[in-house]
Ligand code: HEC
């Protein structure tokens with residue numbers, strides 16, 4: 001995103017700015033399996049930034065988060081670029097929420113097909129997304145979160161890329177669930193993952209409450 005290109009990111013400042021976010025997203029930014037909170041760690045910077053701005057400016061509904069990302073709380077673009085740079089580099093939750101159908105099931109195979117036919121052209125074969133095209137990484141994201149977002153998009157409750165809308169409105173809710181089951185089960189590259197589910201962000205070790 002052009003905004004990112006115009007600022008030199010300062011991850012150390014990003015860590016400071018992240019204090020505001022950590023009260024909800026927690027120091028690890030790993031989200032919750034029930035899908036209330038997304039995994040932010042490891043998401044592309046351009047995607048994080050767009051979502052932040054969409055929520056800040058009311059294009060994407062999040063009454064909970066919106067007040068905290070107003071300029072007088074979180075600051076200007078430099079702070080936003082810094083915080084997304086910090087978050088994108090955090091190691092991801094090695095035990096994210098997966099869909100209900102394991103690899104040996106027919107549903108898994110069906111979902112793989114739905115995904116490859118309808119979603120992979122944008123989100124990538126492995127759900128890796130694309131920073132330059134501002135396409136979210138789905139790999140490693142909680143299944144329940146993705147499902148809620150995709151169904152919201154289908155119902156017009158969350159505005160997404162028109163290309164995605166035109167694809168998703170033609171699919172049943174079940175087909176969407178199957179596709180997301182598949183992508184929730186692709187392997188995340190090891191180097192992007194935290195060493196264990198018990199890993200705690202050392203940048204926050206002194207602020208234990
Ligand atoms: C009061 C709680 C709260 C605070 C504080 C908060 N968030 Fe959030 N954030 C949420 C919730 C809840 C969602 C999920 C919204 C939804 O379900 O659509 C979210 C979603 C997001 C998303 C969208 C991710 C995606 O892939 O869809 C981003 C990016 C994000 N938050 C970044 C931040 C950053 C950066 C900060 C700090 C500057 C922050 N949030 C502060 C609660 C919060």
Ligand code: HEC
Nearest residue numbers: 118119122134135136146149150159160161163164167179
């Ligand atoms: C034409 C490209 C395109 C296609 C095809 C597409 N998507 Fe997307 N998708 C996007 C973009 C771009 C976004 C980010 C939208 C935004 O800016 O809020 C997105 C967002 C999402 C999100 C929300 C992620 C998050 O972190 O908030 C999910 C889940 C998702 N897509 C699933 C799917 C599924 C499942 C399919 C196939 C059935 C699909 N998409 C097809 C481009 C696409």
